[in-house]
Amino acid sequence: MLVNLKTILKYAAEQERAIGAFNVYNLESILAVAQASQELNQPVILSFGEGYLSHAPIEVIATIVRKICAPSDIPVVLHLDHAKEFSTVMRAIRCGFTSVMYDGSYLPLEQNIANTKKIVEIAHAVGVSVEGELGYMNNEDGSCEPGFEMEKGYTSVSAAVQYANGTGIDALAVAIGNAHGIYKGIPELDFDRLGEISAAISVPVVLHGCSGIPDAAIKKAVSLGVRKINVNTEISTGAVRAAREFLVDHTEKNTRFETMLKASRQTMFETVKNYINMLGEK
Ligand SMILES: [Zn+2]
Numbered sequence: 001m002l003v004n005l006k007t008i009l010k011y012a013a014e015q016e017r018a019i020g021a022f023n024v025y026n027l028e029s030i031l032a033v034a035q036a037s038q039e040l041n042q043p044v045i046l047s048f049g050e051g052y053l054s055h056a057p058i059e060v061i062a063t064i065v066r067k068i069c070a071p072s073d074i075p076v077v078l079h080l081d082h083a084k085e086f087s088t089v090m091r092a093i094r095c096g097f098t099s100v101m102y103d104g105s106y107l108p109l110e111q112n113i114a115n116t117k118k119i120v121e122i123a124h125a126v127g128v129s130v131e132g133e134l135g136y137m138n139n140e141d142g143s144c145e146p147g148f149e150m151e152k153g154y155t156s157v158s159a160a161v162q163y164a165n166g167t168g169i170d171a172l173a174v175a176i177g178n179a180h181g182i183y184k185g186i187p188e189l190d191f192d193r194l195g196e197i198s199a200a201i202s203v204p205v206v207l208h209g210c211s212g213i214p215d216a217a218i219k220k221a222v223s224l225g226v227r228k229i230n231v232n233t234e235i236s237t238g239a240v241r242a243a244r245e246f247l248v249d250h251t252e253k254n255t256r257f258e259t260m261l262k263a264s265r266q267t268m269f270e271t272v273k274n275y276i277n278m279l280g281e282k
Pocket residue numbers: 082140180208209230
């Protein structure tokens with residue numbers, strides 16, 4: 001059953017837990033996430049990023065997710081991740097996404113508020129939730145702009161209040177020491193800042209870049225009000241590792257692409273299950 005982000009995060013708050021948002025960009029990743037959710041009977045967020053438009057048409061992704069997830073009783077969100085273009089947000093809403101993230105975090109605050117507010121107005125009119133972002137994170141593929149300094153991009157409490165109140169968003173993604181991609185060391189999250197932001201705004205907080213953040217730190221973040229955690233790198237790199245291992249074992253000329261994909265899908269499925277289980281632990 002498809003629900004919007006607001007509904008699933010309300011459930012998460014009642015349960016004092018967070019819901020995993022896992023990136024999907026093809027059939028294998030969709031099946032891996034959907035089957036993990038169904039096997040564990042737990043809600044999940046399937047997240048397709050604007051950056052994946054070169055991998056698959058968004059309308060096709062929406063059709064597949066709907067076909068697989070709609071008949072089940074388990075609440076599932078079909079979410080648009082990191083959209084910078086207004087047209088991508090409109091395309092997602094038109095083809096049945098139940099939630100969209102508008103990422104105007106690179107813009108001056110006033111402009112980010114104005115753009116997000118416009119999207120909230122349209123999305124809410126048709127029951128679609130909106131996630132916004134404040135603070136500056138590195139690129140989604142894990143790369144950094146030259147001179148990128150993580151601390152300088154941290155979300156400020158006052159800006160978070162101004163942004164949340166000024167836009168009407170349903171969830172706020174923050175930068176508190178989290179980053180996309182592979183961490184160089186063990187990431188240190190600014191829990192004081194997280195606690196202050198969470199207490200100051202009335203919408204749930206989202207943490208991106210959770211691959212590589214120790215379980216204990218994720219759980220602490222959840223205890224401070226994080227209700228959605230985004231995981232991609234660990235799943236994606238795990239799928240490549242599985243493909244590599246498969247190819248080492250299968251050097252014959254008749255090795256089949258579709259058989260290799262099964263190995264990758266199995267690894268993605270296991271990783272997603274581990275995250276869902278971890279998020280359900282108290
Ligand atoms: Zn992200």
